[in-house]
Amino acid sequence: MSDAVRGLGLSGTRGYARHVANAQVPPTSKSPRRLYRLVSFSLSLVWTASRSSFVWLVVLQLAGAAVIAGQVFAVQWVLAGILGLGEPSASVSTLVAAVVALAVLTALGAVFGSVQGSLSRFVGESVARAMWHRLLDVSTGVGLKKFESPEFFDRLERVRTSALTRPFLVTNGVIAVIGAVAAGLGLAITLAAFHPVLLPLLLISGLPVLLTSRRESRLEFRFNVDQTQPIRQRTYTSILLTGRDEAKEIRAFGLARSLRARFDALYRRYLADLGAHLRRRAVYSVIGQFTAAVVLGATLLVLVWLITLGQIGIAAAGAALVAVRMLSAQVQSLTGGIQTIFESGLFIDDLREFISLTDDDSEGEAIAKPRTFASLELSDATFTYPGRDVPAVDRVDVRIGKGEVVALVGENGSGKTTLAKIVAGLYPVDRGSILWDGRDVALLPEGTLRASTAVIFQDFVRYAMSASANISFGNPDAPLSEERVRAAATASGAREFLDDLPQGFETPLTRLFEGGRDLSGGQWQRVAIARAFYRDAPLVVLDEPSSALDPRAEYELYSSLRETLRGRSALVISHRFSTVRNADRIYVLKDGRVAEHGTHDELMRRRGVYAELFTLQASAYLEDEDVA
Incomplete structure (x- = not known):
């Protein structure tokens, strides 16, 4: 499986997504408690991320509410001045002041609206950064085993694409509710002063929108959950079509047309699902908005009726008309804010569960490696x-002693x-134990084994x-030592070609950025080996360390391995049996079990699995020699 496939976790199905959709939508009866939990979570997050900016947002919202109420009185003042121009006592200066x-x-x-927009943008970015911190804490903190689970990737993708921005949306919803309530109270008092019957009619107009918006929120969340897998598949296909590493094979096999067809099919299906989803949402929206408009129209008819009865003057009626329109907008804003809170809340529940992920195999902080190393033993290890x-x-039972080079060999899929x-x-092992100098690593401080091991994988x-940087990443928590970087490069055979780069060791190893240079596969492998040597751990794990090396470089690596290790122990995995024949001990894996172990000579005398595989590999070269 390629890195892109593993990165997107595309080996799962949609069953989990449907399960989450059913499990995550909360019952309406818990709405007050949910509302409090969502608001408190979001506000605490925003408060931590950008406290002063949030305070100013609330202040501006309240100030804007006061301005809205003041505008109603100003309109009445202006209308009264205009209507009174024909009277002897009329004052032009009063009208001008109004x-x-x-x-x-x-x-x-x-002005308040403009400043609010800028502050909202800044607070939004601050909240996004805080959420990225939490997401990265989880994605880098959980055990590697989680990354073998498609369910984990479903949730990770959903959080990454939707939930990161939702806390600020909830906060915006809360701010909108605060502003709408503040402005609504001012307008309500003003409207009640004109005539008390107008106020309850307007408040009723907001109820249909509030009820239908709840249903829309649930539809939106279910749609996003159901689309998790298809979106990941489409993203992966786009990576294949645009990636630098994939470009050569796409062209070599002529895959562009086939992958484009796949991408278009996935997008076409998404648009069809989106269209159906938006139509369902539109039905609820139309019902709510139409009902609200009917109630608003009835309120305006009542206002006209009051004017005809002479219960409201012309100037007051004009101001009341403006107040009705403004209060209607505030009611809409209030229901919209509540809808935002609940809709985003469904995603935040998902987010909160994700950021609280902990398990027994979570990655604790790597600690300083033990000062001594005598042996590492795996006993009855099962995974x-x-x-x-x-x-x-x-x-599996395996033992690695101090200063030993131990090899793992076997066919593909044997568990190496x-x-x-x-x-x-x-x-972590599901069963059995791992002993470091006779002590169970489960009883040692968390991260001991990782901190004590340098590992470089084939991929x-x-x-x-x-x-x-590529080499010093072998021990990123220690201060950078240029001397150690060069010593590790020398030990792996990378020193010579790295010195020849335009900026030496400071040259970017990529063509993606200006001034960078790319390396061959064998050169990259030497850099990776140098990374493992730089860590200076007592135990080194090398998974196919010579797969990209030419025969001469491979011979030089293995012939000098003990000298390079300088007393450290090594576990070497290789499918080339000739390269591990000088190991102190060779373990042969078959179907996840140790089929046999011993030195090369011992295993050859047994004529078992090792001898058979070794002879098969050697026969190709022997035949070539015979032909020659």
Whole structure:
């Protein structure tokens, strides 16, 4: 499976997504408690992320509410001045003052709105950063075993695409509710002063929208959950079509047309689902808005009726008309804010569960490695990947002594890399024990095994950074030592070609950025090996360390391995049996179990699995020699 596939977790199905959709939608009866929990969670997050900006947002919202109420009185003042111009006692200066007041209040409203927009943008980015911190804490803190589970990727993708922005949306909803309530109270008092019957009619107009918006929120959440897998599949296809590493194979096999068809089919299906979803939402929206409009129209008819009865004057009626329209907008804002809170709340529940993920195999902080190392022993070690019934490693016993080079060999799928990850502390054993100097690592401080092991895998990461960074990442928590970087590069055979780069060890190892240079596969492998040597751990795990090396480089690596290790122990995985024949002990894995172990000579004399596989590999070269 490629890195892109693993990164998107595309091996799962949609069953889990449907399960989450049913499980996450809360019953209406718990709405008050949910509302409090969602609001408190979101406000605490925003308060932590950008306290002063949030305070100013609330202040501006309240100030804007006061301006709205003031505008109603200013309108009444202006209308009264206009209607009184024909009277002997009329004063033009009074009318001018009213117009100026209305203009000033309108300008203040616009200024407050503009400043609010800027503050909202800043607070939004601050909240996004805080949420990224929490997401990254989980994604880098949970055990590696989680990354073998498609369910984990479903939730990770949903949080990454939807829930990161939702806390601020809830906060915006809360701010909108605060502003709507404050402005609504001012307008309500004003409207009640004109005539008390107008107020309850307007408040009733907001109820249909509030009820239908709840249903819309549930539809939106279910749609996003159901689309998790298809969106990931579409994203992965786009990576294949645009990625630099994939470009050569896409062209070599002529895959562009086929992958484009797949991408278009996925997008077409998404648009069809989106259209159906939006139509369902539109039905509820139309019902709510139409009912609200009917109630608003009835309120305006009542206002006209009151005017005809002479219970409201012309100026007051004009101001009341403006107040009705403004209060209607505030009611809409109030219901919209509540809808935002509940709709985002469904995603936040998902987010809160994600950021609270903890398990027994979570990644604790790596601690300082032990000062001594005499042996590492695996006893009856068993490990099964999530969703599988057959163990990948089954009741394995392995011992690595101080200064020893121990080899793991076997056919593909025999469990070599899985066992290497267990030795490196990346996977916990489901059964059995791992002993460091006779002590169970489960009783040692968390992270001891990882901190004490340097590991380089066959599919190592090629960081698009400088050569120095690529090597020093072997021990990122220690102060950078240029001397150690060069010593590690020398030990792995990378020193010569890294020195020849335009900026030496500071040259970016990529063509993606200006001034960068790319390396060959063999050169990259030497850099990766240098990364493991830089860690200076007592135990080194090398998974196929010579797969990209030419025969001469491979011979040089293995012939000088003991000297390079300088007393450290090594677990070497290789499918080339000739490269591990000088190991102190060789373990042969078959179907996740140790089929046999011993030195090369011992295993050859037994004529077992090792001897058979060794002879098969050697026969190709012997035949070539015979032909020659």
